[in-house]
Amino acid sequence: MKKTHKSITCILCPLGCKIMTIRKKTGIRVSGQKCAKGKDYAIQELLNPTRVLTATIKIKEGVLPLLPVRTNLPILKDKIFECIRNLSRLEVKAPTKMGETILKNIADTGSDLISTRDMERVQCKQIM
Numbered sequence: 001m002k003k004t005h006k007s008i009t010c011i012l013c014p015l016g017c018k019i020m021t022i023r024k025k026t027g028i029r030v031s032g033q034k035c036a037k038g039k040d041y042a043i044q045e046l047l048n049p050t051r052v053l054t055a056t057i058k059i060k061e062g063v064l065p066l067l068p069v070r071t072n073l074p075i076l077k078d079k080i081f082e083c084i085r086n087l088s089r090l091e092v093k094a095p096t097k098m099g100e101t102i103l104k105n106i107a108d109t110g111s112d113l114i115s116t117r118d119m120e121r122v123q124c125k126q127i128m
């Protein structure tokens with residue numbers, strides 16, 4: 001394995017440490033972080049980057065046309081586009097509650113898609 005260098009900005013707190021990683025046959029060297037969490041973050045970013053996916057999906061009969069959603073766990077970065085393709089075909093019906101599971105195990109990631117707000121059903125006025 002070739003020796004590779006990669007600079008990573010830690011996003012775990014507002015300090016945003018610039019972390020330098022050096023990957024060699026013998027292992028990974030990490031420097032520049034101000035705490036232990038940064039080292040774990042940099043190694044994970046290098047070997048297995050994950051993200052919480054946030055998006056909106058279509059909702060029928062809601063007071064708004066789109067429902068904001070997110071995954072309840074971080075998912076592998078490589079799976080994000082597959083998840084987004086699934087979301088583009090998804091439509092739910094109002095009402096929904098904040099934290100409600102909208103889709104279980106999205107794209108076999110082990111993460112569920114949840115609603116991030118309440119969405120009431122639009123009230124139709126009766127015409128007399």
Ligand code: SF4
Nearest residue numbers: 010013016017035038
């Ligand atoms: S390494 Fe630690 S101090 Fe630096 S940004 Fe990450 S969490 Fe914050």
